[in-house]
Amino acid sequence: MTSLQTRGPDQDAFPRTENVWPVAKSTKRRIVVAGGGIGGLTAALALERAGFAVDVLERSDTLGEVGAGIQISPNAWRVLDGLGAIPALEDAFVHPDVIRIHSVRAGGLVGRVPIGKTALRRYGAPYCVVHRGDLHRGLAETASTRPDIDIHLGVTVTDAQEDEDGITVEAKGADGVSSYRGEALVAADGVWSTVRRRLLRLPSADFSGRIAFRATVPSEMAPDLASFTGLWMGESTHLVHYPISGGREINFVAIVESDWREETWSTPASREEVMGHFADWPAAARRLLEMPDSWLQWALCDVGPGTIWAEGRVALIGDAAHAMLPFMAQGGAMAIEDAHVIARCLASDPDVDEALLAYERARKDRVERVMRAARDNARTYHMKGVMAFLRDAGIRYLSGTRLLARFDWIYDWRP
Ligand SMILES: Cc1cc2nc3c(=O)[nH]c(=O)nc-3n(C[C@H](O)[C@H](O)[C@H](O)COP(=O)(O)OP(=O)(O)OC[C@H]3O[C@@H](n4cnc5c(N)ncnc54)[C@H](O)[C@@H]3O)c2cc1C
The missing domain is CATH 3.30.9.30 (D-Amino Acid Oxidase; Chain A, domain 2)
Incomplete structure (x- = not known):
């Protein structure tokens, strides 16, 4: 597992050494984001802006996108x-x-x-x-200047368990399975989303x-x-x-x-x-x-209209929630808008389940209208x-x- 940790200047002077000095993690509320694509990286930036610390878990070993616009x-x-x-x-x-x-x-x-x-x-x-590669690079570069965003590469989200205080997300990497704890899981794992299929048991696109x-x-x-x-x-x-x-x-x-x-x-x-x-x-x-x-x-x-986007402490954004035909050129744009709205909802309501449902309510009509326009x-x-x-x-x-x-x-x- 590769971890692309972003650090503030004071942490550079005194680097983190796990298990030797108990260096406190950020005391901010923490959110786990599955997927470091367009939606996931934008969500990390928006959540950080809204005052959260964020772990982004990305399956690929490198952040990037195939050659296309x-x-x-x-x-x-x-x-x-x-x-x-x-x-x-x-x-x-x-x-x-x-x-x-x-x-x-x-x-x-x-x-x-x-x-x-x-x-x-x-x-x-x-x-x-x-x-797309430039868009990704620009988002990752911006995220790397934010001390409260940690991007973990080469880890595939496989499962998650919720309890009263939060959610523990399991991800598989070259070194085995690791766990990440947060108040919510924001799933931006794309059109073939594992979270959509396995955790929320929703039909695939x-x-x-x-x-x-x-x-x-x-x-x-x-x-x-x-x-x-x-x-x-x-x-x-x-x-x-x-x-x-x-x-x-x-x-x-x-x-x-x-x-x-x-x-x-x-x-x-x-x-x-x-x-x-x-x-x-x-x-x-x-x-x-x-x-x-x-x-x-x-x-x-x-994805056909009418499926849920949020349940408990898990919410889908971008293609994981609403993969659409590219004929309005709006799939990525909707993922970017989702990222902004979910961060706002989580920041304005401490009740995570309610905040995620508010995100779904705020977005659904608009996104489904865009999907119809694409069709x-x-x-x-x-x-x-x-x-x-x-x-x-x-x-x-x-x-x-x-x-x-x-x-x-x-x-x-x-x-
Ligand atoms: C031909 C074509 C043209 C398009 N043109 C446009 C356009 O002009 N404008 C526009 O706005 N949109 C366009 N789109 C749509 C746009 O590409 C998508 O809507 C957008 O990429 C969705 O972003 P996302 O972050 O939801 O998913 P993605 O960008 O697919 O990112 C998902 C990320 O999650 C990772 N991942 C997957 N599973 C896991 C897992 N289990 N654990 C951890 N990580 C995981 C993947 O590796 C990937 O990095 C186009 C789409 C197509 C097909």
């Missing part, structure tokens, strides 16, 4: 800003000026949604895109019958794609691309219908395999898809025939600002 909309940006995470992310963020919407049926561009300066003016916060192929290329290969986000909508398929890594790379996500399903982020796929799904696409779009030498594939899952987008993007014709005509008719305004309720959310 993520869009950070204004609602998520605002939370990260409030937690002091933006300085560590600023260089990696790219601010596309527009989303260009293309239709395969129409053979090209049908609409433009302004995001750059327009989003900033409208929401008071930017709409950014970033490499359902496979959606769609997969995402993801790849990045250096932006020198496609300099004309470096300033905007592109969306191509086809029959049962679509493609999104945007710049990441401070503009040095272009990220591609291609969605298709398929039966393939594996619980992994990193199964490789060849260019030929991907191109096979886009054989009838216009040449301009196929040229984009031909750029990457290889792709990674990822089975898309979502609606899935239908809209993949329309055929007359429906696709009407969709394209509607996009052409509406101004870009009106297209953006339909989602004010998402982007204008404030912590």
Whole structure:
């Protein structure tokens, strides 16, 4: 087990030596977070801000993310800003000026949604895109400056037992099983959450019958794609691309219908395999898809509405609670919002069970509305025939600002 302990300056001068000097752990209320992904690290920052000491237990030996991008909309940006995470992310963020919407049926561009300066003016916060690895690094770097956050790597949460005073979480590492004690377990262990399945006995996320192929290329290969986000909508398929890594790379996500399903982020796929799904696409779009030498594939899952998110001293956040289709680009943003709200609820009610139920009540309607919007987008993007014709005509008719305004309720959310 590796432990990435974060320390304040006074602790550096007098390092912790377990079993020799009884160095007092922080006397603050303690919370255990399962998973050091986007939601888990943001939760650690938010809980620390709210006055808690936090243990983050992460299964992987290193903190990181496979090569792919993520869009950070204004609602998520605002939370990260409030937690002091933006300085560590600023260089990696790219601010596309527009989303260009293309239709395969129409053979090209049908609409433009302004995001750059327009989003900033409208929401008071930017709409950014970033490499997932950079987002992770920035969050971990920010967490490492907070003495009350301890990140433990290479430990897999397997079980937990509650009692009147708290919860003991068991995690398996290379050295065996270790226990972590806190007032609550915040489970941010992702779409295939162990806590969701094993501790709360809830059904797993359902496979959606769609997969995402993801790849990045250096932006020198496609300099004309470096300033905007592109969306191509086809029959049962679509493609999104945007710049990441401070503009040095272009990220591609291609969605298709398929039966393939594996619980992994990193199964490789060849260019030929991907191109096979886009054989009838216009040449301009196929040229984009031909750029990457290889792709990674990822089975898309979502959770049906109506399941609980909290019970006793355990609560789910992010994909563990509400994995959703990525067609609103909001799964990570909702995990980030959850992190803020759960920290607020725990800080404002000493009754942990009540605080976690208050978190669920505060979040559920909004998140389920976003999930429905993602499912609606899935239908809209993949329309055929007359429906696709009407969709394209509607996009052409509406101004870009009106297209953006339909989602004010998402982007204008404030912590
Ligand atoms: C193709 C695609 C594109 C997307 N695009 C966007 C986008 O543009 N914008 C957006 O906001 N969202 C997007 N999303 C959604 C977003 O990626 C997820 O919603 C987000 O990663 C969820 O964060 P999380 O912290 O809940 O889970 P994760 O990021 O999956 O983190 C879970 C962590 O828990 C760890 N873990 C798992 N089990 C255990 C265990 N038992 N013990 C300890 N640790 C454990 C894992 O190793 C991992 O580090 C996209 C998703 C996909 C598939």
